[in-house]
Amino acid sequence: MSTTRGLGRRVALGAAVALTLVACVPSEPDGASGGESEESGDSSGGGDAGGELAIGTTADVVNFNPLVGNSRTDSWVTNLIYPAMMTIDDEGAKVPALATEWGYGDDGLSAWIELRDDMEWSDGEPLTAEDVVFTIDAVKAEQLGTVSGMIGAYESATAVSDTRIEFTLNRPDGAFLSSIGFWMPIVPAHVFGQAPTVADFANDSNWVSAGPFVLTQVERGQRYVLEAVDDYPLAEGGRAALDRVVFRVYPDVNTEVLALRSGEIDLIGNALPPSVARDVSGDDSLQTFSVPSLGWAHMQYNMRRPPLDRVEVRQALAHAVDYEAIREVVLGGNAVSSNSSVLTPTFSQWVDETAEEYEYDPELSRDLLAQAGVENLELEMIYDAGDPNISSWAELVRDQAAEAGITITLAGLERNTYLARTNERDFDIYAGSWAIIDEPQSNFGLLFSPDGFINYAGVNDPEIDRLLAEASSALTVEDARGPLQELARIVTDQVYDNVMYVEQFTFAASSEWTGFQPKPSELLSVVNPQSLASVRAAD
């Protein structure tokens, strides 16, 4: 009796284990079960002449719909499939990609974009101006993603030919074309238009691409496989040199670096922490790339809370920080000064050569506080405890401020708590960083106008508002530069935003590959479409 029961139990256990194992093992590509894996229509399928590049990332793709997903890995993968009309060059300027030319009407109330005429989706449908109109209308109607916040001036669009789109704007906005050109991925109207709403369209199978690669296989938590598309006119030779790109997920960056060193992956797409970057740069089998951030790291002082409403107090705080020490010690030299200006050196077309950084001078800080009649200043500084750089320099800021007689209490918070408190403007000092602030004409409005969504400090300055209006309606860089530089000087003098540094990101790849085209920011990194379309095996 007991033997029978024992046998039964063992059989049941064995069956359970077998079922679990079977659930995990992939069937042959032609097999019946497919799980999440989907085969796409048109891909090279050719031999291995171009090879496979394995890229490490620390996070999974969250959403394959490029108009909804906004995580870094989402963008890396979907940017290879859904083309942007513009990309960014080394100087931070917008340059042609899918679009060839663009411009505004004289009154600034109309705009146009001309597209390439040789683009098509991987299912054979041509990519036309109708796809652009469909995309921007969906973004506006359904308030999709970050782009919806950039198109306040957008009224309507018409595809006047297969390659030309004409826009009607409700006010002049000199950043409109650059914003949609760079930030809005173009989706195929004939695919996304089938879904009841674009916002709910998961886009998790049968991908159709107009980029250098098309997604063919997804194993969440493990890998995302993209095959080269046969016809990609933007690449040299009309096709990506690689056959395949595989994104592999390593949530822990230390494991990711071990995988790079062991040859399991060929490239790390995310920026390496400064200490890891130092280690990696000494390895002969690896190459590193350094690109600047398109944003900046900063502190903001909540001017709704006295005495932070006094400019002398904010200047005292600005003089109580040794910025160079932070860049050298915490960032290991992987950061440059922005001379305390919100027009950072990454964007050479805007930069103000006369800007000067706040000098570290605790005595001057004490004098400024005395002038303001403030004694025993005690403040709390919030920051994201998950950010290793800021967690480190927050301590330096506290210690240096103590030299000037200012007591700063550190509040390193879990990320969502930090975001919530920032959003509620519940802080004395906010420490953080912007990933990308690329169009000052429109983005400075979010930062410094009284109703700006990310005006954390509570800036409310009529002169700033006047300069913002002047800059945003300027239709050329030359016309916008003057008011923007004036605005930036006020921001520095009034310490509306204390810009500390612009980080230089380091990426690492195996020396066995060449042809990378690094671009500024962690978002573009070395995994941008232009870069991956030109990567090939080193001789």
Place this chain on the structure above:
Amino acid sequence: MALLRFASLRLLRGLLTLWFAVSVTFFLVRLLPGDPALAIASPTMGEDQREQILADFGLDRPLAVQYVAYLGELLQGNLGVSFRQSIPVADVLLERLPWTLILTGSALVVTLLIGLPLGVLAATHRGGALDRFIQVGGVVGQSLFVPTVGIALLYTFGLWLGWFPIGGAIDDDVYGLEAYASMLRHLVLPCLSLVVLQIGAYVLTLRTNLIDALGEEYCTVARAKGAPERRVVWKHALRNALLPTTTLVGLQLGFLVGGAVLTETIFAYPGVGRAIYESVGQLDFPVLQGAFVLLAAAVVVANLLTDLAYGLLDPRVRAA
């Protein structure tokens, strides 16, 4: 009859526990600091966009209404749709679950296969050098930190010796037997790190209970009847000493799942633990709730089975 009543009571208790876990989870995830709309969209969104997102996910309704609606859906087996991924939660979890089952299941089996003989060895060599060595090893193992063990194992066996892969659960494009071999190679290091961390609990528990059992009268009787010591240990004492260890399996299951979250992260293993970790950061309530329901159900079922096994093994339990 007594067994049936015992089983029904335990089942009812299991269901109550499950309901409690589901309810606590529901309210707990909503107490998480932060705004799911903020985690979904960018901080640059406008207030109307934020309200639209909250309305889309039903988060603008009163908490009680959301709770009742959630329980109703759950009873129909519907775990909802992920906020962030726009796909059913069941799909998200079922894709990850087999990997977690393989990892935690194999870790449990290996732990028992190595841990039980070690516990017996320690008990039978009580006070000796071997006993002390095993005890110290067990305590050290329990006090280690998963990432430390993980990176040390990966560095040694993955990078330096090159015996095992660094991350993932299976290689690309492998099928049939080759696929099983690949799974096994990927499993060794994460499994080993879980074994190192939890084996101490089993070894030390079994050692203590076995020492107690060996001092019991029935063992003395067995020895007096001329039974060899090996038989006294393995046949008489161990059977009784194993009972508390059975309970430990149920209790440790929760720990095992907790350990799996970190282990899966360090070893880039694609299990449910990592899905939980990612969903906390993204405030993806449906996935979090679904994962906790699944894990709570697993722990409840395991404890139920443990209780029933205990009832079968020891008549005193079901009488109580």
